[in-house]
Amino acid sequence: MGHVKGLICKECKKEYAKEPIHVCEFCFGPLEVNYDYEAIKKVVTKQSIESGPPSMWRYEALLPLDEAPKVGLHTGFTPLVRAKNLGKALGLSHLYLKNDSVNHPTFSFKDRVVSVAISKAMEFGFDTVSCASTGNLANSVAAQAAEAGLKSCIFIPDGLEAGKILGTLVYGAQLISVKGSYDDVNRLCSEIGVNHNWAFVNINIRPYYGDGSKSYGYEIAEQLGWKTPDNVVVPVAGSSLITKIWKAFHEFEMLGLVDKVQTKIFAAQATGCSPVTTAIKNGSENIIPVKPNTIAKSIAIGNPADGYYGIKTANASGGYGEDISDEEIVSAMKLLAETEGVFTETAGGVTVGVTQKLVQQGRIKPDEVTVICITGNGLKTQEALAGCFSAPAVIEAKIDSFEEIFSKLFLFHLIEFFHEL
Ligand SMILES: *Cc1c(COP(=O)(O)O)cnc(C)c1O
Numbered sequence: 001m002g003h004v005k006g007l008i009c010k011e012c013k014k015e016y017a018k019e020p021i022h023v024c025e026f027c028f029g030p031l032e033v034n035y036d037y038e039a040i041k042k043v044v045t046k047q048s049i050e051s052g053p054p055s056m057w058r059y060e061a062l063l064p065l066d067e068a069p070k071v072g073l074h075t076g077f078t079p080l081v082r083a084k085n086l087g088k089a090l091g092l093s094h095l096y097l098k099n100d101s102v103n104h105p106t107f108s109f110k111d112r113v114v115s116v117a118i119s120k121a122m123e124f125g126f127d128t129v130s131c132a133s134t135g136n137l138a139n140s141v142a143a144q145a146a147e148a149g150l151k152s153c154i155f156i157p158d159g160l161e162a163g164k165i166l167g168t169l170v171y172g173a174q175l176i177s178v179k180g181s182y183d184d185v186n187r188l189c190s191e192i193g194v195n196h197n198w199a200f201v202n203i204n205i206r207p208y209y210g211d212g213s214k215s216y217g218y219e220i221a222e223q224l225g226w227k228t229p230d231n232v233v234v235p236v237a238g239s240s241l242i243t244k245i246w247k248a249f250h251e252f253e254m255l256g257l258v259d260k261v262q263t264k265i266f267a268a269q270a271t272g273c274s275p276v277t278t279a280i281k282n283g284s285e286n287i288i289p290v291k292p293n294t295i296a297k298s299i300a301i302g303n304p305a306d307g308y309y310g311i312k313t314a315n316a317s318g319g320y321g322e323d324i325s326d327e328e329i330v331s332a333m334k335l336l337a338e339t340e341g342v343f344t345e346t347a348g349g350v351t352v353g354v355t356q357k358l359v360q361q362g363r364i365k366p367d368e369v370t371v372i373c374i375t376g377n378g379l380k381t382q383e384a385l386a387g388c389f390s391a392p393a394v395i396e397a398k399i400d401s402f403e404e405i406f407s408k409l410f411l412f413h414l415i416e417f418f419h420e421l
């Protein structure tokens with residue numbers, strides 16, 4: 001069970017009761033969960049965690065629920081993959097992928113935040129859950145609301161990928177496509193919340209939702225053998241994940257589970273929507289909102305809720321921020337698939353491509369332990385690879401047909417081979 005005293009303003013430190021609220025009424029700062037770390041210190045050890053379930057709920061004492069989780073019991077504890085082939089291609093000898101493209105139940109890192117948010121919404125007694133989503137959050141809220149037996153009403157910007165839309169509708173959710181960008185959808189949801197008493201997982205439930213992201217950081221440290229890495233390259237949308245990985249590592253340090261944290265946190269965005277990395281590169285602490293224009297739609301937030309803290313995290317850790325073009329995203333998605341057999345969505349292309357750039361800049365060194373965050377599944381963003389591959393060869397179900405095409409293919413490979421020489 002969690003050890004939550006209440007909520008606390010991140011800026012002025014005013015304390016609040018556990019309620020579905022997210023903004024300080026005095027200074028308008030964001031509210032966060034206020035944990036009783038003294039109580040946590042008494043119960044959390046490496047052994048207590050290791051004897052827990054193979055899911056994010058092995059860290060239940062560090063997550064913001066008062067009762068046992070009600071949905072997403074199998075979410076998290078995704079593989080930390082040693083990426084030797086990709087490492088060779090990028091010039092990194094200790095490269096890992098934290099692979100949430102196989103997260104349960106909807107194949108993205110969002111399953112973590114939604115497991116917490118919907119469980120919390122049920123503790124509060126809501127009967128309807130909602131969200132403003134760039135796609136993956138919609139999938140996860142729809143799926144886990146179905147599991148919970150709650151109604152869901154989900155808002156997305158128009159123009160999302162077919163896989164993200166079908167991957168929401170299939171669970172019986174009410175899905176509404178709003179003309180505009182994610183930022184328009186988010187503003188609309190805040191207005192809807194005034195008239196409808198719903199749990200908006202990333203708005204009024206945001207303090208609890210955000211802490212679901214901590215489990216991604218805990219797992220990286222535990223799976224590295226209770227060590228934090230030298231570098232983590234994180235995809236940034238609203239900046240929840242990047243700030244919570246940092247928070248997770250420092251909580252583990254405070255609990256004595258890892259040595260002093262010296263991890264550099266790198267923010268990764270698409271150039272077509274890069275308010276956070278642009279600010280970092282300009283040495284600015286403030287976000288200048290942008291209008292998103294990129295194939296990396298899942299991380300296309302032009303005015304990120306926690307953007308200010310995302311910038312601070314990268315800077316405080318000694319990391320940096322970089323962004324890459326849509327063409328570079330596609331190349332990186334292919335590189336990851338060809339080297340490691342991992343098919344990620346556009347956001348994973350962003351982190352792989354940005355890592356490549358950071359290595360070239362000398363900001364990530366060849367023998368450092370580096371973790372690339374892979375946060376979503378490529379089957380959901382197939383549009384990104386449209387036109388990249390020719391259709392498969394079609395043959396009759398006859399051995400002659402095969403041998404004929406095989407000799408042609410073989411000849412083709414031979415020509416390619418001499419070409420490369
Ligand atoms: C939402 C999302 C992120 C990052 O989200 P934050 O709002 O920055 O926490 C990263 N990758 C994918 C695939 C996502 O859907």
Ligand SMILES: [Zn+2]
Nearest residue numbers: 009012024027
């Ligand atoms: Zn405040």
